[in-house]
Amino acid sequence: MSSLNWTEDFLSELSADMTVAESAISSDVTLWQIDNYAWQRFAEIALRQKLRWAAGWAEQVQDRFLVNACFEKQGKYILLRTGVDASNPELPSQATVYPAANRSERHTQDMFGIRFSGHPDNRRWTRHQAWIEHNYPLRKDFPVQGTPVGITAPDMHYPFIKSHGAGTYEIPVGPVHAGIIEPGHFRFQAVGELILNLEERLGYVHKGIEKIAEGREPESLARLAGRISGDTTVGHCWAACMAMEQAAGIVVPARAALIRGILAERERVANHMGDIGAICNDVAFVFAQMQFTRLRELWLRTNATVFGHRLLMDSIVPGGVACELSDESCTLIKKELVELKNELNEVILALDLNSSLEDRLYTAGFLSEEIAAAFGTVGYVGRASGQDFDVRRDAPYAPYDQVTVKVALENQGDIASRLWVRYKEIRASLRLIGEFIERLVDGDIRTEWQTPSAGAEGLGIVDGWRGEIITYVRFEAGNKIARFYPRDPSQLNWPALEKLVLNNIVPDFPVCNKSVNGSYSGNDL
Amino acid sequence: MNWLIAILQTTLFVLLAPLLAGWVKCCKCRLQNRKAPSVFQPYRDLLKLNCKQPVVAEQASWLFTKAPYIIFSATVLAATVVPFIAVDLPTSASADVIVMVGFFAFARFFLPLAGLDVGTAFGGMGSSREMTISSLAEPAMLMAIFTLTMTASTTNLSFAITHVLNEGLVLRPSFVFALAALTLVAVAETGRIPVDNPATHLELTMIHEAMILEYSGRHLALIEWASQLKLMLYGVLIANIFFPWGIAEAFSMQALAYGLLAIIGKLALLAIFLAIAETLVAKMRLFRVQEFLSFAYLLGLLGLLSHIILEAAR
Numbered sequence A: 001m002s003s004l005n006w007t008e009d010f011l012s013e014l015s016a017d018m019t020v021a022e023s024a025i026s027s028d029v030t031l032w033q034i035d036n037y038a039w040q041r042f043a044e045i046a047l048r049q050k051l052r053w054a055a056g057w058a059e060q061v062q063d064r065f066l067v068n069a070c071f072e073k074q075g076k077y078i079l080l081r082t083g084v085d086a087s088n089p090e091l092p093s094q095a096t097v098y099p100a101a102n103r104s105e106r107h108t109q110d111m112f113g114i115r116f117s118g119h120p121d122n123r124r125w126t127r128h129q130a131w132i133e134h135n136y137p138l139r140k141d142f143p144v145q146g147t148p149v150g151i152t153a154p155d156m157h158y159p160f161i162k163s164h165g166a167g168t169y170e171i172p173v174g175p176v177h178a179g180i181i182e183p184g185h186f187r188f189q190a191v192g193e194l195i196l197n198l199e200e201r202l203g204y205v206h207k208g209i210e211k212i213a214e215g216r217e218p219e220s221l222a223r224l225a226g227r228i229s230g231d232t233t234v235g236h237c238w239a240a241c242m243a244m245e246q247a248a249g250i251v252v253p254a255r256a257a258l259i260r261g262i263l264a265e266r267e268r269v270a271n272h273m274g275d276i277g278a279i280c281n282d283v284a285f286v287f288a289q290m291q292f293t294r295l296r297e298l299w300l301r302t303n304a305t306v307f308g309h310r311l312l313m314d315s316i317v318p319g320g321v322a323c324e325l326s327d328e329s330c331t332l333i334k335k336e337l338v339e340l341k342n343e344l345n346e347v348i349l350a351l352d353l354n355s356s357l358e359d360r361l362y363t364a365g366f367l368s369e370e371i372a373a374a375f376g377t378v379g380y381v382g383r384a385s386g387q388d389f390d391v392r393r394d395a396p397y398a399p400y401d402q403v404t405v406k407v408a409l410e411n412q413g414d415i416a417s418r419l420w421v422r423y424k425e426i427r428a429s430l431r432l433i434g435e436f437i438e439r440l441v442d443g444d445i446r447t448e449w450q451t452p453s454a455g456a457e458g459l460g461i462v463d464g465w466r467g468e469i470i471t472y473v474r475f476e477a478g479n480k481i482a483r484f485y486p487r488d489p490s491q492l493n494w495p496a497l498e499k500l501v502l503n504n505i506v507p508d509f510p511v512c513n514k515s516v517n518g519s520y521s522g523n524d525l
Numbered sequence B: 001m002n003w004l005i006a007i008l009q010t011t012l013f014v015l016l017a018p019l020l021a022g023w024v025k026c027c028k029c030r031l032q033n034r035k036a037p038s039v040f041q042p043y044r045d046l047l048k049l050n051c052k053q054p055v056v057a058e059q060a061s062w063l064f065t066k067a068p069y070i071i072f073s074a075t076v077l078a079a080t081v082v083p084f085i086a087v088d089l090p091t092s093a094s095a096d097v098i099v100m101v102g103f104f105a106f107a108r109f110f111l112p113l114a115g116l117d118v119g120t121a122f123g124g125m126g127s128s129r130e131m132t133i134s135s136l137a138e139p140a141m142l143m144a145i146f147t148l149t150m151t152a153s154t155t156n157l158s159f160a161i162t163h164v165l166n167e168g169l170v171l172r173p174s175f176v177f178a179l180a181a182l183t184l185v186a187v188a189e190t191g192r193i194p195v196d197n198p199a200t201h202l203e204l205t206m207i208h209e210a211m212i213l214e215y216s217g218r219h220l221a222l223i224e225w226a227s228q229l230k231l232m233l234y235g236v237l238i239a240n241i242f243f244p245w246g247i248a249e250a251f252s253m254q255a256l257a258y259g260l261l262a263i264i265g266k267l268a269l270l271a272i273f274l275a276i277a278e279t280l281v282a283k284m285r286l287f288r289v290q291e292f293l294s295f296a297y298l299l300g301l302l303g304l305l306s307h308i309i310l311e312a313a314r
Helices: A002-014 A036-048 A099-112 A209-213 A218-225 A230-248 A254-282 A286-307 A327-352 A355-361 A369-374 A379-383 A415-439 A490-500 A506-516 A520-524 B002-031 B041-051 B062-081 B090-094 B097-117 B121-152 B157-167 B173-189 B217-242 B253-280 B286-311
Strands: A021-024 A029-033 A052-061 A064-073 A076-085 A090-092 A115-117 A168-173 A185-191 A194-201 A457-464 A467-476 A480-487
Touching: A002 A036, A002 A076, A036 A064, A036 A076, A036 A090, A052 A099, A052 A467, A052 A480, A064 A099, A076 A090, A076 A457, A099 A115, A099 A490, A168 B121, A185 A506, A194 A490, A194 A506, A209 A218, A209 A480, A218 A230, A218 A480, A230 A254, A230 A457, A230 A467, A230 A480, A230 A520, A254 A286, A254 A327, A254 A415, A254 A457, A254 A506, A286 A327, A327 A415, A355 A415, A355 A506, A369 A490, A379 A415, A379 A467, A379 A490, A415 A506, A490 A506, A490 A520, B002 B041, B002 B062, B002 B090, B002 B217, B002 B253, B041 B217, B062 B090, B062 B097, B062 B217, B090 B157, B097 B121, B097 B217, B121 B157, B121 B173, B121 B286, B157 B217, B173 B217, B173 B286, B217 B253
Parallel strands: A029 A076, A090 A115
Antiparallel strands: A021 A029, A052 A064, A064 A076, A168 A185, A185 A194, A457 A467, A467 A480
């Protein structure tokens, strides 16, 4: 009821400055179209109304660029849209108001050549040396295979932020790291061991997901979405399917929705267990890592037996799911739930009672509630800093609309908080999996696909294990994708890392980073 | 003949060092509920590294390529000083703690220099951390050793050990303090958890490993071997000073064999304690290391004081 109130209040406040053309793209999401000059003004009023900036992207429709931004408040999403002319693409920046929009606008600037006037930091972000000046990869005239001219030149002259003064020095780390992790460059300015500034330079895993999605059919797009970030294959696949189903006006069968829920929660449990172990490993408490790796491995093996893939890739398909869940499998999963709960009770004691671990994890990597809110952080990073938001509870979709989702919340904002949020989420997910299995109804696991009309669009919003995933899909004629944009939760959480390491010491950075564990691949697309 | 035994002792020392490292790793694996690699794995690793071609950075000076040999030799020389399976060897004339600390310092001088030499950020970072820690560890170590030498009235390790043997089993408060202090120093100096993590891949948290990141091939093998030697040196030091029983005092075949068995047993036991400690605690924050080493220094000082107050008068 309050959610209705705020849109009305908000619209009346906007009416003084701009005209808003309202239309519904689905039952949950309304599309508000405004004139491009009011783009920044909207953000200012939105900030005053405490809306959270959630996602931003653009697309080309003939000789116009449509620029979109997605806002959220109290579980109600608004899709904001404006158009700019391709001949002179310029738009007032929202990043001046919402720091969260910063990198997203830089991405749009690099990919479409849209200038954001007044942007606080308009250095290139995704753009690398293989693209010639004034070539914009996401414009329709840019070929999918690119325009390669020999070996890509090294990126020598990226204008990093410099620090001056006696005793300050720079530590460049990466993009290639010693561990088996994804590439990303970190530039530290430090005095002694104290971190003065950290600058992230990502984009090394840019795969052109958005470009190669164009022209795909739904099935093929779902497969692509499942490969945006390997650890979030269920989350992204689900969000993409949800968006496509919305565009096609398809309702997923109840049984399929429940199985999707089970898959998503299984993914969450597996990744959280891996993360807890990895955080402990980064402070050389290897015992915990070994235990959690073992538990995760057993969990993944069950995935393989029951669903046919350890990481559950391609289990979700447009219109339903690809894997049936037999009664024997249900019994197996239920048995496993009980076993895992018992094991966790034992292992978590070893963590909780270890004072040397406590000394490392408490107070380190502190992210205040204000900064967490300003950057719109989601998932466990937000929830550990008091951001009480979970799509599953606040904007519930099937099957979460049938159950009560308990959101794990901490407000210390340190590494320990992020670890405990994960642990609580594991417990909550185990309960959810049990409930979904109890509620499992007979029926189809997939509905017939219906070709959506040209121009049909959909916005899939799900809660992946890292947090809220927002995926936008627009169809063109012939069941083909015209535009696909997935917003990984990491995109909002990466900037928070830059802030939470400040005033920590350099050797504490790895554990701070692991506590956030952003996806490089999901961020770079 | 005696010289032969001395040379044999050092050779054994050098050859057994990787075995100790393998044993520690093995114990740690078991404690973490893992299958352990063979205790001979460090030998295979050294052999593998030795067969590989070392890759040297273009900017590296002669220092970088020579440092591994210097460090290894200095550590081997330090090993000759410490009585391993027998006392009263010809080398005991030079078996002085100050000499041993000197060899360590000599090796330590070159390692951070080599780390700085190639000019990577990690090398410099590791070197600066290493020097910070060693500047705190060395006084603490000397303090612990002085406690011992005051009891024996000599800085000669061989004589000190003989003195302890002759005295028999006497509970000395000063020795308890010195043992605790030396253990803490040993943990810091050999780069074990909670001070440093020898198994980490996280460059930013490294101390010892950060300095040697650029090393490869036989250079790396020598440095690895030298750190295994150092771990063994501290182990032998603790085992033979505080629990010298079993060490060969005569040069008969039997006595030497017993001596060897005794020291292997003692080291194996010490390694188990080390593995348990490393499994139980997480690595401490870098800035806690100073508190850790100050505590070691304090223990050494208390040992010295308790010697003067309680034991010297007798």
